[in-house]
Amino acid sequence: MSNSRKRDDLQPVVRGALKALDEDLRQLLLTYGDTTSHLCYFSLHDKLGDVDVKVDENRVNLFWEWCDLHPTTCEHFRDLVTQHTLPSIFRAYFDVYVEMMAALGIRRIARHDANGKRSR
Amino acid sequence: MVKEADEEGSPGGHYKIKNPTSTTVFDQLVEIGFKHKADGIAWAKAEMEGMFKHCLRAVRNWPSWAYDDQKMNLSWRAPMLLLMEPVGREAFDHGRAMERMDEAGTSKVIDSLADYAVRRLRERLELAVRGRISGSS
Numbered sequence: 001m002s003n004s005r006k007r008d009d010l011q012p013v014v015r016g017a018l019k020a021l022d023e024d025l026r027q028l029l030l031t032y033g034d035t036t037s038h039l040c041y042f043s044l045h046d047k048l049g050d051v052d053v054k055v056d057e058n059r060v061n062l063f064w065e066w067c068d069l070h071p072t073t074c075e076h077f078r079d080l081v082t083q084h085t086l087p088s089i090f091r092a093y094f095d096v097y098v099e100m101m102a103a104l105g106i107r108r109i110a111r112h113d114a115n116g117k118r119s120r
Numbered sequence: 121m122v123k124e125a126d127e128e129g130s131p132g133g134h135y136k137i138k139n140p141t142s143t144t145v146f147d148q149l150v151e152i153g154f155k156h157k158a159d160g161i162a163w164a165k166a167e168m169e170g171m172f173k174h175c176l177r178a179v180r181n182w183p184s185w186a187y188d189d190q191k192m193n194l195s196w197r198a199p200m201l202l203l204m205e206p207v208g209r210e211a212f213d214h215g216r217a218m219e220r221m222d223e224a225g226t227s228k229v230i231d232s233l234a235d236y237a238v239r240r241l242r243e244r245l246e247l248a249v250r251g252r253i254s255g256s257s
Contacts, residue, residue, distance in 0.1 A: 014156050025145045025171055033178050037185035044187060086217045087204040097182060098237045101175060102244035105168060106146045
């Protein structure tokens with residue numbers, strides 16, 4: 001990748017910082033991608049009535065914690081989900097997933113500190 | 121479902137926001153950019169775009185996980201519901217929603233979802249860059 005080649009010109013400390021940021025973002029996106037796809041799967045198949053497996057509560061909690069911090073995205077999600085069609089459910093979770101990617105990478109978001117308090 | 125995020129998640133298998141700081145990856149890139157490059161924001165933007173390119177593979181895998189709880193592979197075929205509103209442009213037809221597309225249709229719809237994600241991320245990045253330049257971020 002061209003970015004990696006460009007990084008060869010950077011000081012080792014900068015290359016290290018970039019590698020750490022890359023890894024942080026990758027892990028965050030994996031976690032949230034996994035959470036949204038898991039919940040979408042259960043919502044779709046719950047509607048179809050062909051899955052009888054309990055949804056992972058940890059993922060549910062993380063999802064709503066995130067939505068709680070992003071009211072506009074949450075409102076959009078609820079609007080789509082309440083349409084109660086399979087495509088609207090898929091769209092709702094996919095849009096949240098993309099918004100999560102943007103928020104985690106770019107937008108300043110509120111997060112919990114070590115004591116569970118929110119900060120911006 | 122076993123995925124990389126499960127294996128490398130936080131202890132006890134609980135999903136928590138890992139980084140307790142208030143800065144985003146882009147914020148940190150800008151900071152590094154200012155310290156080490158003449159044009160810190162442009163450099164940070166280019167790096168952020170590079171990082172998001174890595175994420176595209178995950179976006180392309182997302183639909184197969186979301187519909188079939190399985191990793192994307194060459195034999196996976198997308199359900200027709202991905203062509204229907206509000207994902208696609210066709211009217212919703214419950215009877216056809218679970219039918220599968222062919223290979224070309226699957227590829228097209230995955231490309232379309234990935235393109236959408238890229239557009240959204242670029243829009244957000246542009247806003248963040250403008251905010252930084254104007255000093256309002």
